[in-house]
Amino acid sequence: MKRRTLLKASLQLGVTGMLFPGIAISAYPTKAFLAKQIPDALREAYGTTDIGESGKIEIEAPHIASDANMVPVRIKSGFENTESISLVVTGNESPFTAYFKLYEAQSFVSTRIRMASTSDLLVIVKADGVLHTNKRPVRVGRNGCGES
Amino acid sequence: MARSLKIRAHEIDGQVIVKSVINHPMETGKRKVKKTGKKIPSHFIKEVIVSRNRRIVMEAFWGKSISRNPFLSFQIPGRKGDTITISWLDNRGNTDTANAKVR
Numbered sequence: 001m002k003r004r005t006l007l008k009a010s011l012q013l014g015v016t017g018m019l020f021p022g023i024a025i026s027a028y029p030t031k032a033f034l035a036k037q038i039p040d041a042l043r044e045a046y047g048t049t050d051i052g053e054s055g056k057i058e059i060e061a062p063h064i065a066s067d068a069n070m071v072p073v074r075i076k077s078g079f080e081n082t083e084s085i086s087l088v089v090t091g092n093e094s095p096f097t098a099y100f101k102l103y104e105a106q107s108f109v110s111t112r113i114r115m116a117s118t119s120d121l122l123v124i125v126k127a128d129g130v131l132h133t134n135k136r137p138v139r140v141g142r143n144g145c146g147e148s
Numbered sequence: 149m150a151r152s153l154k155i156r157a158h159e160i161d162g163q164v165i166v167k168s169v170i171n172h173p174m175e176t177g178k179r180k181v182k183k184t185g186k187k188i189p190s191h192f193i194k195e196v197i198v199s200r201n202r203r204i205v206m207e208a209f210w211g212k213s214i215s216r217n218p219f220l221s222f223q224i225p226g227r228k229g230d231t232i233t234i235s236w237l238d239n240r241g242n243t244d245t246a247n248a249k250v251r
Contacts, residue, residue, distance in 0.1 A: 028195060028209050101208070102205070102206055103203075103207075104206075108222060108223040110220070111215075114215055
């Protein structure tokens, strides 16, 4: 029902009024976000854990995060026809952090995340139906001063 | 409406760079009130929908690991004068929408 509220709100502004037919709004992957283990989260989100690594995915993040509650992350996919980008923070209790579904020729997203401890950022990109992954370590200082 | 959203969009060579900030507490449900030890219930944005000229270009699903007052930036094809609309929905059913013209 909540979903309906949002749709209604956007309809009032005519947002979804001219949606094109090929696009169906997808559902929130609740199970992936609730999963405590990374393989479980990946299985829920993508149906597989067998994902090849690729250097074509660029992940920009600080080597040492000065504020663990606001770690800027920039993700650039080098693939054409990138369909979705998702971000997994391996050290967090619920590792699955964000899932971006892209409908046009897009390859870049950026946001800020929380990190519980020094760990890897894992990015999964789906392009032309094929999954690719890459990761990047980020150190988190104990009191935000960069030591660990 | 739309007090929670700030959107800036500008075009460079056919690519629109959008930067936005949403004012939202993004409570994880883990934080406690120091005095009473009571947990603050979770309150976070689950879904963000972005459209350009009334067509959806991106859907973002978020978990609790997104920072407070979430920042979202992305790049889409487009040109000056396009309308970028961003809507969000949180786990309590609150929602907000804002528009911005591409400059």
